[in-house]
Amino acid sequence: MLVVGSVALDSVETPFGKVEEVLGGSGTYFSTSASFFTDVNLVAVVGEDFPEEHLSFLRSRNVDLGGLRKVPGQTFRWKGEYGYDLNDAHTLETHLNVFENFRPEIPVGWEKSKFVFLANIDPHLQLEVLDRIVEPEVVACDTMNFWIERERPALVELLKKVDILLINESEVRQLGGEANLVKAARIILDMGPKTLVVKRGEYGALMFSEHALFAAPAYPLEEVFDPTGAGDTFAGGFMGYLAATRNLSPENIRQAIIFGSVMASFTVERFSLERMKVLEYVEIKERFRKFKLLTEFQGLD
Ligand code: AMP
Numbered sequence: 001m002l003v004v005g006s007v008a009l010d011s012v013e014t015p016f017g018k019v020e021e022v023l024g025g026s027g028t029y030f031s032t033s034a035s036f037f038t039d040v041n042l043v044a045v046v047g048e049d050f051p052e053e054h055l056s057f058l059r060s061r062n063v064d065l066g067g068l069r070k071v072p073g074q075t076f077r078w079k080g081e082y083g084y085d086l087n088d089a090h091t092l093e094t095h096l097n098v099f100e101n102f103r104p105e106i107p108v109g110w111e112k113s114k115f116v117f118l119a120n121i122d123p124h125l126q127l128e129v130l131d132r133i134v135e136p137e138v139v140a141c142d143t144m145n146f147w148i149e150r151e152r153p154a155l156v157e158l159l160k161k162v163d164i165l166l167i168n169e170s171e172v173r174q175l176g177g178e179a180n181l182v183k184a185a186r187i188i189l190d191m192g193p194k195t196l197v198v199k200r201g202e203y204g205a206l207m208f209s210e211h212a213l214f215a216a217p218a219y220p221l222e223e224v225f226d227p228t229g230a231g232d233t234f235a236g237g238f239m240g241y242l243a244a245t246r247n248l249s250p251e252n253i254r255q256a257i258i259f260g261s262v263m264a265s266f267t268v269e270r271f272s273l274e275r276m277k278v279l280e281y282v283e284i285k286e287r288f289r290k291f292k293l294l295t296e297f298q299g300l301d
Pocket of ligand 1: 009023025026029077078144146229231232
């Protein structure tokens with residue numbers, strides 16, 4: 001699996017606490033989550049100020065950093081806050097820094113990647129990376145309001161080449177230009193992606209495709225500290241499971257959505273990647289089983 005995305009230093013405040021300059025970034029959350037299922041090759045850039053311990057952590061998860069450049073300048077920084085409604089992040093500051101002039105390099109051999117995830121980053125960069133990949137089997141991508149507002153034409157161009165789009169509910173409405181979620185989803189499917197996965201925070205996820213609809217709840221948790229990275233972690237579990245099984249049947253896509261939900265449910269239990277750092281695969285399997293029980297009910301016949 002190849003991924004391009006941000007590797008960041010995040011400062012986050014939630015009603016339950018505050019952290020500064022901790023490990024974050026869409027590429028980081030995605031890679032860590034997917035690494036529980038498959039091999040991950042990460043394309044990204046950090047500045048000279050980026051702590052070596054964060055790179056060691058990614059290596060410890062077997063994430064291949066052959067496409068990660070350390071260049072003069074400052075690492076990408078994001079500052080956000082959440083109110084008691086943890087579903088919507090309020091971005092306070094975004095400093096692209098080294099991402100501003102970044103030209104991604106694809107190490108030899110990575111252009112043959114079969115599964116590609118274009119994590120939330122400038123759509124021009126997402127396009128540039130995708131154009132370098134020869135015959136990918138599955139291309140998925142994420143984006144956010146920041147890019148829908150600023151770089152819409154590049155995003156529209158990208159969506160023509162993407163199989164699966166994973167975005168949150170407010171982004172579906174914004175991108176589709178339509179308040180009704182189902183109608184907005186149809187508009188987005190007409191823009192290119194065959195499958196749209198709508199991440200709905202504590203309300204779970206919805207999947208739309210031409211002929212199918214699937215709804216999954218979020219795992220009900222007593223402790224939610226910080227929703228940052230939940231979306232990217234979801235995408236990592238979802239794509240990681242698809243890449244590991246190489247099976248795109250509707251049934252397997254449903255399972256992938258549950259694995260995505262399971263991974264996201266762990267991330268939000270602590271700040272930054274603290275929970276992911278101590279997570280074991282047996283815990284993932286256990287929570288997957290609990291998810292099944294959560295939604296099981298008897299049919300009418
Ligand atoms: P999520 O909560 O899954 O939507 O993603 C949170 C992560 O996205 C944070 O760790 C941020 O560093 C990163 N992020 C925030 N804004 C941007 C942006 N404009 N481009 C790329 N990554 C971003």
